[in-house]
Amino acid sequence: MTRIRHSGLDFSVATLNFLANVGIVLPYVLILFKYQQTHNANYLAAIVVFYVARAASVFGTKHLNLKASSYLLICLWLGAIGSLLFCLTANLVIVLIGALFLGYTSANIWPYFLTIKLHLSQQTDFKLKRFYWLIFAALGVLFGLDFALGWGYRLAFAILALLFIIALPAGRLLSRFSLAFYNDHQAADARPIKPWRVAVFIIFFAVIGLLTLLRKATIQIALPAVLAIIVVAIILLNLELAADWQAMPANKLRIVNRGFLLSFVLLFNSFFGVFVFGKLGMYLVFAIYLLGFETGHPLYQALAHHDSQQATRLARIGLILGHVLVITAQPVLYVLGLLLISLYVGFENPAINTSVYAAEVDDPDLAIIHKYRFSTYGGLLCQLCFFGLLVITSSLKHLNLMRFFNPSSVALKTTYLVGMVWPLAVISLVVSLITLYGQRYFKRDQA
Secondary structure, three states: OHHHHHHHHHHHHHHHHHHHHHOOOHHHHHHHHHHHHHOOHHHHHHHHHHHHHHHHHHHHHHHHOOOHHHHHHHHHHHHHHHHHHHHHOOOHHHHHHHHHHHHHHHHHHHHHHHHHHHHHHHHOOOOOOOOOHHHHHHHHHHHHHHHHHOOOOHHHHHHHHHHHHHHHHHHHHHHHHOHHHHHHOOOOOOOOOOHHHHHHHHHHHHHHHHHHHHHHOOOOOOHHHHHHHHHHHHHHHHHHHHHOOOOOOOOHHHHHHHHHHHHHHHHHHHHHHHHHHOOOHHHHHHHHHHHHHHHHHHHHHHHOOOOHHHHHHHHHHHHHHHHHHHHHOOHHHHHHHHHHHHHHHHHHHHHHHHHHHHHOOOOHHHHHHHHHHHHHHHHHHHHHHHHHHHHHHHHHHOOOHHHHOOOOOHHHHHHHHHHHHHHHHHHHHHHHHHHHHHHHHHHHHHO
16 A cells, blocks of 8 residues: 555656646647637637736736745646636636636746755755656547547546646645745745736736737737837836846846747747748747757757856857857758757756756745746747737738738748848847846956
């Protein structure tokens, strides 16, 4: 019986590990597939609510002033309930509530899971189990069976809900393991909520919701009005960013840049990749990013013979060269450029995690959430720049705004190369150069 209980906990921990790693994308993909299969407007609205909830929740998640372990359990419960709602009904109100729950979980399950891992690494020799790949391969088969038999993704959402429920014992286990950390660290006082920030928050994410809807459906709004909305959104985003600017003086620029680069590769180039590689372009870009993210740190460390300063120099050179190669849009050079940018993101990520966590001595429970907040700032800034360039290009060339998101002709490649790839790559490079200069200035000032 004891062995069975231990095996069950091991499986629960492995399931939690799995959900933390795929939770940011898997619910979104399932809702998107559900919409593409049914063309039900309720699921289109759910996609918009999910996207906005995922982006917005990182900004407000800490105001309940709970422990990270408590937030992790909340994520699991909301994920289970949200998945079940999509499994049971297509009612508009119900699926919007489900999208809201899944959006919150998708945004927060990984940062709070990582926070607990970092807490435990400071207090114990606790090690998380590796993935049980065979078990998750079986789950993949069940997902595939759902798709193949046309069960409307009901089984897929039921499996997702079951995974969240299976992960609950692991969440409680990690909560008990982290008690020693919380006994040694008193949480910082909750920050007061300022009315003007609430107003900015509501208006900004209402605008993000509208822009997200414009990516999914054809709505008749004059392009100058859309451009004005984007300009207002950029101003509001910078107001919110300025209000948080006192946090993490050593890392905020690096993290904003990280978020910008992530959106540049995964959002913009996943669409533009279709012009370069055809229908499989989106998947190829994602594979390039995943390869670079996972191998960036070990690769540059190996090339520099584990000299950290030399590895950093190589990664930065690769980042700059990557932007230049992306601008060419020549398939081989384009792939290499995206890979170099992704390698830099992968190289920086472990150092950012360590530095952020070490710097938040007053409230380490908030460290990783700060990271994801600033990363979201960068990602949203990139998206707004991207959408602004798209509106300008569409207006000048008298093109339908939606044609970029559903590319049907390679003849548009040159138009978008000149009107969007070049300026957005230049903006991304400028943000990166400002970040690199800021890091050098900060280190010199500290010395």
